[in-house]
Amino acid sequence: MENTLTQAGSLQKPELVNGRLRVAKAGQDREVRLFLAAVTVVSIVALYYLQLDWLKLLTRLPDLGKTFGLLALLDFHEFGLTLEAFMQTVAITVLATIYSVVVGLVLAAFGARNLMKNKFVTYGLSAFFTFLRAVPTPVWVLLALVCIGLGPAAGIVGLCVHATAFFGRAFTQSFEDVPNEVIEALEATGASKLHIFLSAVLPAAASQIMAWTGLRFEINFSESAILGMIGAGGIGFAIANNIQAYQFGAAGVAILLVFVFAYCVELTFTTIKKNYI
Structure with a gap:
């Protein structure tokens, strides 16, 4: 042997x-x-x-611990404003995810090679998705801020651009995992492209769509919290303002809200994946 x-x-x-x-x-x-x-x-x-500068880095490391200690001294005096900003971030995340899922599904239907036989369309959409994903989300938000102005609308638009490219690519792969034999059998019966997509491809890819949606929702929430620091509204704006004003206790409350919500979202989608996907 x-x-x-x-x-x-x-x-x-x-x-x-x-x-x-x-x-x-x-x-x-x-x-x-x-x-x-x-x-x-x-x-x-x-x-x-x-x-x-490693010497400077090593000498400043103790300050990092002091800063975390100040964040731990939670200050709830401005909790109402912090909670309002947090809810704005959640709303931005929900709307951006919903809009990008819908647009991503439509684009992915045209980008899947087993559904769209025109190679120019499929390769063109693939290159388009790559371009949108290559540009970071903050750049799209800044461009939206120039066109729309400060506020949550720019955050939704900026997040949608990047998330749509993410969903377009992910859903395309999910649709292409559907066996060609199933699609060819339905085509032989005279079924239309729309009927094949709605009755066969979409149900077969439903579990993957849910998994990708859950993953992107977590990413969108994290990015929403960051984008508020550049003028897109939400909890990020409150965190940045509190830190700049040296109100570390209030910033700690905002960061705690972000952590608790992110953990609950992760726990929820993990449970869904385990029991239903």
């Missing part, structure tokens, strides 16, 4: 580790070493390029 494995060249000699038989692939350790070496080289180049 050992000779056979050696001749095959794909497996190394079995090893007994903690009472269990471990068979490693030949060359696996070499690939790991190459990966670690590449990561090390890239890290060194990045550190050299940034020219970090």
Whole structure:
């Protein structure tokens, strides 16, 4: 058996580790070493390029602990305003997610290669999604701020642009996972493209759509909290203002609300995935 494995060249000699038989692939350790070496080289180049002042960094680290201590001294005097800003962030997240899901579903239907036979359309949409995702969300929000002005509307538009590209790409992959045999069988019966999409493709991809939606909702909420710091409204604006005014206790309350909501969202979608997906 050992000779056979050696001749095959794909497996190394079995090893007994903690009472269990471990068979490693030949060359696996070499690939790991190459990966670690590449990561090390890239890290060194990045550190050299940034020219970090390590002495200053080490001397300022204690201040970071002091700042967290000040944030922990929660101040609820402005809790009403903080709660209002927090609810605004939640509303922005919900609306941006809903709008981008709807638009993403439509675009993904045209981008899936098993539904749209025109390669120019599918490749064009794929490139379009890549372009929208390549530009960070804050850039889209800043562009929306120029056109719309300060406020939550710019946050919704900016989030929708990036999230639509995310959903478009993710849903396209989900639709393409549907076997071609199913689509061809329905086409043979004379079913229209719309009927095939609504009755076969969409139900088959429903679990993946729910999973992608839950993941993006968490991302949208996190980005909404950040985007408020650049004028898009919401809890981020309250956090930035409180920190700039050295009201760390009030900022700590806002950060705590963000954490609790994000944790509840993650727990909710984890439960849904476990029980229904």
